[in-house]
Amino acid sequence: MGMDFVVEVKKVEEEEEVESKYLKGVRYLCENNITRVPNKYILPLASRPEKGRKAAAAQTLKLPVIDLAKLRSPGCRLQVLETLAKACENYGFFQVVNHGIDGELVSRMASVGKRFFELPFEERVKYMTSDVRAPVRCGTSVNQVVDSVFYWRDFLKLTCRPLESVLPHWPSSPMDLREEAKSYAERSKSLFLELVEAILDSLGVGTGMLPEFEDGSHLMVVNCYPRCPEPNLTLGMPPHSDYGFLTLLLQDDVHGLQVQCEGEWVTVEPVPDSLVVNVGDHLEIFSNGRYKSVLHRVLVNSIKSRISIASLHSLPVDRMVSPSRNSSARATRGSTRIQTSPRSLTTCPPARPSRKTFWTPGS
Numbered sequence: 042m043g044m045d046f047v048v049e050v051k052k053v054e055e056e057e058e059v060e061s062k063y064l065k066g067v068r069y070l071c072e073n074n075i076t077r078v079p080n081k082y083i084l085p086l087a088s089r090p091e092k093g094r095k096a097a098a099a100q101t102l103k104l105p106v107i108d109l110a111k112l113r114s115p116g117c118r119l120q121v122l123e124t125l126a127k128a129c130e131n132y133g134f135f136q137v138v139n140h141g142i143d144g145e146l147v148s149r150m151a152s153v154g155k156r157f158f159e160l161p162f163e164e165r166v167k168y169m170t171s172d173v174r175a176p177v178r179c180g181t182s183v184n185q186v187v188d189s190v191f192y193w194r195d196f197l198k199l200t201c202r203p204l205e206s207v208l209p210h211w212p213s214s215p216m217d218l219r220e221e222a223k224s225y226a227e228r229s230k231s232l233f234l235e236l237v238e239a240i241l242d243s244l245g246v247g248t249g250m251l252p253e254f255e256d257g258s259h260l261m262v263v264n265c266y267p268r269c270p271e272p273n274l275t276l277g278m279p280p281h282s283d284y285g286f287l288t289l290l291l292q293d294d295v296h297g298l299q300v301q302c303e304g305e306w307v308t309v310e311p312v313p314d315s316l317v318v319n320v321g322d323h324l325e326i327f328s329n330g331r332y333k334s335v336l337h338r339v340l341v342n343s344i345k346s347r348i349s350i351a352s353l354h355s356l357p358v359d360r361m362v363s364p365s366r367n368s369s370a371r372a373t374r375g376s377t378r379i380q381t382s383p384r385s386l387t388t389c390p391p392a393r394p395s396r397k398t399f400w401t402p403g404s
C-alpha cells in the first residue's frame with residue numbers, strides 16, 4: 042500500500058468524523074465550548090445576515106394585533122375581521138392576544154421544549170431519523186441530509202395527528218413532555234379552528250370547510266437556536282415560507298424572527314402572552330393570492346439561546362388545495378393547485394428572497 046493512499050484514507054476518515062459531529066446538532070457542538078463558527082455553518086457572503094443588519098436592528102416590526110376577546114364579541118367582530126384581512130394581505134403575519142391558551146400551559150410547554158434539548162445527546166439521538174414521516178423526528182439545520190451549509194438550529198418535530206396514536210411515539214423524556222405537548226397541541230388546534238373560521242369569514246367564503254380542518258394536518262416543531270459565537274456568519278433558519286394554512290408560533294423573549302416587509306428584513310418584536318400567526322402557502326393559494334405567505338428567517342445571537350414552538354396546521358395531507366371559487370378570494374396574481382403532501386419548507390436563496398409565482402391553468 043502506497044504512503045499517499047494511506048494519507049488519503051486517513052484524510053477521508055477524519056473528514057467523515059467531522060461531518061458526523063455536525064449531524065449531532067448545534068447543541069452538541071456548543072456543549073464542547075466552541076469559540077468560532079465551523080466552516081460547515083458559514084454562509085456565502087451574500088447570504089449572511091449582516092447585509093443591512095444595522096438597518097434591520099433598528100427596524101423592529103410591531104405586527105398588527107388581533108384581539109380574540111374582541112373577535113368573540115358580536116359588536117366588535119366585523120371590525121376585527123377587517124383588521125385580520127388587512128394583516129393577511131399586507132404582512133402575511135399578525136399577533137394574537139387574549140388567545141385563551143392558559144399562560145401556565147404556555148410556560149410549561151416552553152420549559153419542556155427547552156429541557157428536551159438539555160437532555161444528554163444519548164437521549165436525543167433516539168429520535169434522530171431522516172424519515173420525514175416518522176411521528177417524532179429530531180434533527181439539525183433545515184434538512185441535514187441535503188444541506189451543504191448547515192443552519193444554526195436543532196429541532197424536534199412532533200406529528201400531532203391522530204393524537205392518541207402518535208402520543209406513545211413521542212419522547213418519554215423529559216417525563217412531562219408527552220402530557221404538556223398533548224395539552225398544548227389540543228389548545229393550539231382549537232385556536233387554529235377559531236382563527237380559520239375567522240379567516241374564512243373574512244374571505245366571505247362561508248364556513249362549510251371547517252369539518253375538513255378539524256381532520257386536518259398538524260405538526261408541532263420545537264426549534265432550538267443555541268448561542269452562536271459569530272452570529273453574523275450564519276442564520277438559524279434561511280428565508281422560507283410555511284407550507285400550511287396557518288402557523289401559530291410561540292416565541293420566547295429573545296429577538297430572532299425576521300419577516301420580509303417591503304423588500305427589507307424587519308425583526309418581529311416579541312410581545313409577552315401573545316402568539317405570532319402567519320399565512321402559509323396553502324392559504325395563499327386558497328385565497329387566490331389575496332392573503333400572502335411571506336418569507337421569514339431567523340437570526341441567532343451570541344448572548345442568549347432562543348426557543349420557539351411552531352404549530353403548522355392545514356387541511357388533511359391527501360387533500361388538494363385549490364383557489365376558492367368565491368369572488369371575494371379573487372385572483373390577484375393567478376392561481377395554482379397544490380397537493381397538501383408533507384413538504385415542510387419552501388426555501389429560496391437567502392441573498393435573493395423572491396415572491397413565489399402563481400399561474401392560472403390555461404393563462
Ligand SMILES: O=C(O)CCC(=O)C(=O)O
Pocket residue numbers: 262264278283290292297298337339348349351
Ligand atoms: O423560530 C422562529 O421564530 C421561526 C420558526 C420558523 O420559521 C419555522 O419553524 O418554520
